[in-house]
Every structure is written in structure tokens, then in C-alpha cells.
Amino acid sequence: xxxxYRNQVTQGQFSxxxxxxxxxxTLQIKYAxxxxxxxxxxxxxxPHPRNTYWExxxxxxxxxxxxxxxxxxVQACRKTFSNCYIRxxxxxxxxxxxxxxxxFIVNRxxxxxxxxxxxxxxxxxCMGYTIVPYACDMPEGERGQ
Amino acid sequence: MSNETETETxxxxxxDTPVDLQAEMVSSNVMGILDELDRELIGLKPVKTRIxxxxxxxxxxxxxxxxxxxxxxxxxxMSFTGNPGTGKTTVALRMAEILHRLEYVRxxxxxxxxxxxxVGQYIGHTAPKTKDVIKKAMGGVLFIxxxxxxxxxxxxxxxxxxxxxxxxxxxENNRDDLVVILAGYKDKMDTFFHSxxxxxxxxxxxxxxxxxxxxxxxxxxxxxxxxxNYRLTDDAKKALLEYTTRRMTMDHFANARSVxxxxxxARLRQANRLFADASNSVTKxxxxxxxxxxxxxxxxxxxxxxxxxxxxxxxxxxxDTPKH
Numbered sequence: 001x002x003x004x005y006r007n008q009v010t011q012g013q014f015s016x017x018x019x020x021x022x023x024x025x026t027l028q029i030k031y032a033x034x035x036x037x038x039x040x041x042x043x044x045x046x047p048h049p050r051n052t053y054w055e056x057x058x059x060x061x062x063x064x065x066x067x068x069x070x071x072x073x074v075q076a077c078r079k080t081f082s083n084c085y086i087r088x089x090x091x092x093x094x095x096x097x098x099x100x101x102x103x104f105i106v107n108r109x110x111x112x113x114x115x116x117x118x119x120x121x122x123x124x125x126c127m128g129y130t131i132v133p134y135a136c137d138m139p140e141g142e143r144g145q
Numbered sequence: 146m147s148n149e150t151e152t153e154t155x156x157x158x159x160x161d162t163p164v165d166l167q168a169e170m171v172s173s174n175v176m177g178i179l180d181e182l183d184r185e186l187i188g189l190k191p192v193k194t195r196i197x198x199x200x201x202x203x204x205x206x207x208x209x210x211x212x213x214x215x216x217x218x219x220x221x222x223m224s225f226t227g228n229p230g231t232g233k234t235t236v237a238l239r240m241a242e243i244l245h246r247l248e249y250v251r252x253x254x255x256x257x258x259x260x261x262x263x264v265g266q267y268i269g270h271t272a273p274k275t276k277d278v279i280k281k282a283m284g285g286v287l288f289i290x291x292x293x294x295x296x297x298x299x300x301x302x303x304x305x306x307x308x309x310x311x312x313x314x315x316x317e318n319n320r321d322d323l324v325v326i327l328a329g330y331k332d333k334m335d336t337f338f339h340s341x342x343x344x345x346x347x348x349x350x351x352x353x354x355x356x357x358x359x360x361x362x363x364x365x366x367x368x369x370x371x372x373x374n375y376r377l378t379d380d381a382k383k384a385l386l387e388y389t390t391r392r393m394t395m396d397h398f399a400n401a402r403s404v405x406x407x408x409x410x411a412r413l414r415q416a417n418r419l420f421a422d423a424s425n426s427v428t429k430x431x432x433x434x435x436x437x438x439x440x441x442x443x444x445x446x447x448x449x450x451x452x453x454x455x456x457x458x459x460x461x462x463x464x465d466t467p468k469h
Contacts, residue, residue, distance in 0.1 A: 058273075065252045066284025068322040073280070 008112050009047040012087055012103035025074065025106055029067040029088065032102055037090035038062045039070050043081045045143040047112070047133050054087065074106055083109045083143075109135070164208050173207075175200050175246050182239055187368065188361040192236055195352050196243065203247040220349045221249065222316055224292075224338070225328040227354025230400030233328045234290065236354075240326065241286040250324055254285035260294040263308045271304040275311045283322045292327035293337035309341060316347050357400050359389040366404050370435070375412070380437035391445050407443065414439040 010016055020028070032039055039061050042054035057077040064070060070088070077086050086107035091100050113134035120128035135143055170176055179200060182193060202219060209216060221244065225233040238255050245253030258278050265271035279287065289295070289312075295305040316325050327348065329337070338345040357365065363386050370377060377385065388407060392398055415435050419427055 061280065063281055064283075065254050065281070066322070068251075068319065069280030069283040072276075072283070072319075 007114060008108065009085065009105070011047075011049065011085075012105055014104050019108070020104070020106065022071070025088070025104075026067045026071055028102070028104065029070045029090075032090035033064055033067060033070075035090075035092070035101070037092050037101055039064065039088060039090050041070075041073055041077050041086065041088055043077060043084045043086045043107075045081075045084045045109075045140065046136050047085055048115075048131070048136070054085075057081070057086070060091070078107050082107070085109065158212055162212065164212070166204070166208060169204055169208055173204065173246055173248075175204065175243065178239070178243055178246060185368070186232060186235065186239075187364045188357050189232060189236070189354060192232075192352055192354055195350065196236075196240070199350070200243055200247060203244075203249055207247070218249075218321060220316075220320055220347070222325045222348045223327070223350040223352060224334060224348045225326060225352050225354060226331040226334045228330065228356055228400060230402035230404075231354035231356065232401060233354055234288070237286065237288045237326050237328065240324075244286065244324060250286060251284040251322075254282070255288055256282035256285060257288045257290060258282075259290050260305065263289070263295065263312075264304050266304075268304075271307045272311060275308045279311070279315050279319075279323065283319070286324045286326060288326045288328065291329050293329045293333040296337055296341060298340060309344060313343050313347060359386055359393065362389045362401065362404050365401050366408055369405060369408060374433060375408075375435055376433050377435050378437065381411075381435050381440055384437040384440040388440055388443060388445055395445070407440070408435075410443065411435050411439040414442050 004010055004016065008015075014020060029039065040059070041057040043057055044051060044054040057080075058073060061070060061073070074086070074088065084107065085105060087103055087105045089100055090102035092098070115131040115133050118130045118132055120130070122128050137143075179197060182196065186193070199221065206216065206219065223240070225237065227233055234257070237257075241250070241255040242253050244250045256278065262278055263271070263275045265274045295309055297303040297305055312325065315323060325348075327334070327344075331353065338348075363382060366385055367377060367382075385404075385407070389404060392403055392407070397403075412435070418436075418439065419431060
């Protein structure tokens with residue numbers, strides 16, 4: 001693909017850029033904390049774009065003051081789920097917003113095989129198209145090993 | 146261009162490069178906070194000396210960094226020991242601010258915890274709890290009050306040891322992120338450090354808070370009163386001095402805290418006195434002034450002893466109120 005030259009999953013912020021370094025992640029988290037956002041960490045092994053609800057890693061972190069505390073959790077999550085997608089999300093509790101403000105991937109599996117295109121013949125020579133991640137060929141828990 | 150600057154910084158500075166310590170001091174504004182400390186904290190000579198030394202060390206370290214004399218950042222984990230009411234928590238708060246101004250910690254926050262916040266109630270509960278507290282304190286100062294409760298030698302299956310383990314690990318690995326201050330009474334802390342040599346060796350600064358003298362306590366009382374817009378008459382000052390001298394010999398004496406309690410009760414009596422002679426006109430100055438009689442009514446003077454809860458006779462003045 002022209003726009004996604006590294007052939008990797010692009011979800012959330014910064015996903016077309018080279019992977020963020022730990023310093024860059026720390027700076028992003030610092031920004032989120034300065035805005036008063038609550039931060040949580042999520043992981044998944046299913047990169048399908050419609051898979052919006054990932055597994056939470058620990059509780060959301062509400063009264064953090066310094067990014068170092070969040071980084072400890074990020075490292076812990078990387079250690080436990082090294083071959084999963086891990087993202088850091090920041091939610092804004094301001095009335096009227098009460099929603100997610102940031103989300104970016106901080107860890108990817110070593111190999112990202114991409115997506116298979118499935119075609120479905122429908123009535124009247126219609127074609128249905130969908131994608132299936134190759135990563136999901138194995139049952140959950142055995143993927144990416 | 147960038148190459149040029151690179152080579153420039155690589156040149157080793159000559160040994161006689163002048164160092165502007167004065168400017169550094171001014172820019173960090175640390176003198177301001179140290180003077181404030183001197184003004185607002187009465188007594189505590191050894192503590193102040195130690196804080197000054199620490200501040201000086203951090204300043205010099207900063208200068209050394211500028212001169213590219215790299216050294217590992219000093220460990221600043223501390224233990225504050227002293228009797229109750231000697232100002233351990235107050236100093237810890239100041240410490241957080243000083244370390245923040247000297248850019249040793251990133252935020253000036255102080256997270257105060259006790260055993261309850263660190264140790265869990267069942268297996269597997271302690272580690273997440275302790276880690277949670279540590280995460281919240283990161284970038285600032287973690288103040289563990291009555292730290293000796295963490296270790297209970299009489300109970301082998303106590304989870305406190307697990308908490309200590311995690312703390313030790315963080316104190317070692319996240320030295321840049323967190324300063325831990327342990328506080329507690331001297332004798333109990335000594336036992337605590339004795340049975341946790343790992344903790345002892347990781348805490349570089351042991352600061353002992355001395356008890357206050359009666360004169361110092363009087364000065365503290367005056368500061369406290371001034372803060373809440375009260376004043377003591379000269380006789381009241383004498384009475385308070387006498388009070389603290391007597392109170393010190395009794396049980397459960399908690400230095401500045403006892404003084405604060407005594408003053409609270411004096412305010413109570415003052416209010417009652419004003420109320421009793423409400424027929425006379427009361428002026429603003431009356432509302433502000435604590436007289437000697439307000440202090441002398443204390444049970445410490447009346448009977449020379451305390452009642453069980455250390456309440457020094459708050460009810461003496463209410464003897465004439467009907468009892469049900």
C-alpha cells in the first residue's frame with residue numbers, strides 16, 4: 001500500500017508514523033496527565049478494525065501525577081503480552097465530553113501478517129466483501145506464538 | 146554548524162573554569178524556601194542543617210553536571226525519627242518542595258501513606274496495592290508514616306514483608322522517579338531497620354527530630370495563634386510556658402501537637418469567658434486575646450494530672466452547667 005508502507009495495523013493516533021520510542025510515549029502520557037485525563041492500558045491479539053473493545057490491563061489510572069507510574073504499567077503489560085497489540089488510552093471526564101480523547105498503540109506483535117479479503121457471492125450477482133485478520137486463524141490464546 | 150557545537154562541547158573544560166554558584170542559587174530560588182523553613186519552623190537545628198546540606202549537595206551536583214563532571218544521582222531516601230509532634234510530616238512536605246525546586250523530583254507532590262494503604266488483607270492483595278501507591282507517588286515524594294508497622298515480626302505470615310520487598314525494589318530501580326521518606330518513633334524505627342537491613346542500607350539519610358524546649362514550644366504556640374488571628378497576653382505567655390514545662394513531665398506528651406490541643410482548649414475557655422460576661426461590651430481586641438486565666442484553668446494546673454484521654458480539663462469550665 002502506498003500510504004501504509006510498513007504494512008502494519010493503523011489504529012488510533014500516530015499509527016502511520018514509525019513506532020513511538022519510550023521517551024515519546026512518556027511525553028504523550030505527560031500531555032494526557034497535564035490535561036487531567038484518566039489513562040488506561042488495553043491489549044488484544046485481534047487487530048480487526050471493528051474490534052473496538054480490547055482487554056483492559058489492570059484498572060484505569062485516575063489520580064496519577066507523573067508519567068513514570070503509567071510507564072511502569074506499560075512495561076508490565078509488554079512483559080506479559082509481548083506478542084499482542086497494546087494501546088494507551090486517555091479519557092476526558094469533563095462534562096459534555098466524557099469520552100476518550102487519545103488512543104495510541106505502544107506495542108505490536110513481532111509479525112503482522114495483515115488481512116485476508118473474503119468475497120461472498122450474493123443474490124443477483126452481488127458481491128459482498130469483508131476482511132479477516134490472518135492473525136485470527138488460530139484460536140484465542142494460541143495466536144502469535 | 147551542528148558539528149561545530151558538538152566538538153565544542155566535547156572539549157574538556159579547564160580545571161580553573163569559574164563556577165557561578167551564586168547565580169545557580171538564585172535561579173533555583175532554594176534560598177527563599179530555606180529561609181522560609183528557618184522562619185516557620187522553630188528549633189529543629191539538626192534537621193535544618195541536614196536539609197541545608199542536602200540542598201547544597203543537589204546544587205553542587207547541578208553545577209558539576211554543567212561542568213560535565215558526571216556522577217550518579219545521589220539517593221535521597223530518608224528516614225525521619227522523632228517523638229510525636231516534632232514536625233516530621235511538616236518537614237516532609239517542605240522536603241518535597243525543596244527537592245522539586247532543585248529539580249530532583251519532577252512534581253512537588255507528597256503522597257502520605259500508612260500501613261493500611263500498602264498492605265493488603267489476603268494473599269495477592271498486597272502487591273497491587275503497594276504498586277498502586279508507588280505509581281501514584283512517582284515523580285514526587287512517598288511519605289510512609291509509622292513505617293515500623295509494616296514489619297510485624299510476631300506474625301510470620303504478615304503481608305507487610307511483601308510490601309517492604311516491593312518498596313525496596315522500587316527504591317533501587319526507580320531511584321530517579323521516587324523519593325521515599327520513612328517516619329516513625331525512634332526506638333521502633335531502630336528495631337525496624339535492624340530487622341530489615343536491606344531497608345537500612347537503601348535509606349541514606351537518617352534524620353532525628355529532637356524534642357522541643359518549653360521556649361520553642363511557646364514560640365510555636367505564638368506562630369499558631371498568629372495564623373488564626375489570636376494573640377496571647379504577656380501573662381498568658383508566662384502561663385503557657387509554665388503549662389508546657391509541667392505538661393512535658395506527664396504522660397502522652399506530644400510536643401507541638403499537645404500545644405495545639407492546649408491552645409484549642411484555651412480558645413474554648415476564652416469563648417466561654419466572653420459568653421459569661423456578655424453583659425459587658427466586647428470589643429474586637431477581646432475576641433482576639435487569650436488571657437492567662439484561659440490557660441491556667443487547665444487540669445494540668447488544677448490537679449497536676451490528666452484524665453485518661455489526655456484531655457487536660459476542657460470540661461473544668463463547664464462545671465456549673467447542669468449535668469443530666
